[in-house]
Amino acid sequence: MMKRHLAICGLLIALVASGSCTLGKRTTTVRGYVHSGDQKVGGGEVRLSSKELESTVPLGTDGHFRVTLEHPRGAMLELKVLQPGFEHDKIEFNSVDAPQGEMDINLKRLFKPGANTTTNANANSNTNKSVNK
Numbered sequence: 001m002m003k004r005h006l007a008i009c010g011l012l013i014a015l016v017a018s019g020s021c022t023l024g025k026r027t028t029t030v031r032g033y034v035h036s037g038d039q040k041v042g043g044g045e046v047r048l049s050s051k052e053l054e055s056t057v058p059l060g061t062d063g064h065f066r067v068t069l070e071h072p073r074g075a076m077l078e079l080k081v082l083q084p085g086f087e088h089d090k091i092e093f094n095s096v097d098a099p100q101g102e103m104d105i106n107l108k109r110l111f112k113p114g115a116n117t118t119t120n121a122n123a124n125s126n127t128n129k130s131v132n133k
Helices: 002-023 117-132
Strands: 025-036 045-049 054-058 064-072 076-082 091-094 102-106
Touching: 025 045, 025 076, 045 064, 054 064, 064 076
Parallel strands: 025 102
Antiparallel strands: 025 064, 045 054, 045 076, 076 091
């Protein structure tokens, strides 16, 4: 009788332990478009992350993205667009309140990638030298 009782207790503990792993997880998918003003922005990456996990996907040439992350239930998530020459504030939300539908992310242009900034710096340097003579 005691062995049977221990076996049932062991089975219950195993079921609870395996169930708690799957019950504590949630999958969040976020999708949308990235643009700067009226222009679609493509070619970068979109990252969705929690404190411990992250998922990064390429940004489509049409500016469309769809990123999915499996994370602990109730985790705080952060969405970030990584695109050279642009910036935007990270978007933070609780996984329970994940955005529904398509997101519309507007990036601010900082500079044009590939622009030769060292030439401008050298030109300014040469101008300053001739003025100081």
